[in-house]
Amino acid sequence: MMRLCVRKAREVKANISLGICGEHGGNPESIAFCHSIGLHYVAVRPLEYQ
Numbered sequence: 001m002m003r004l005c006v007r008k009a010r011e012v013k014a015n016i017s018l019g020i021c022g023e024h025g026g027n028p029e030s031i032a033f034c035h036s037i038g039l040h041y042v043a044v045r046p047l048e049y050q
Contacts (some may be wrong), residue, residue, distance in 0.1 A: 003037045010038075019043060 009016050018039050024030040025044030034042055 006037050
């Protein structure tokens with residue numbers, strides 16, 4: 001679903017800045033996935049990073 005949303009957003013605005021914040025940003029596997037689908041940033045509190 002996220003991959004589709006990123007693709008659709010870029011069809012509308014190619015240079016859109018996309019990212020994720022919150023609990024998923026603290027999971028290394030989630031960070032790798034977000035990078036693989038082209039998100040620009042991950043926001044997480046330092047204490048939440050595993």
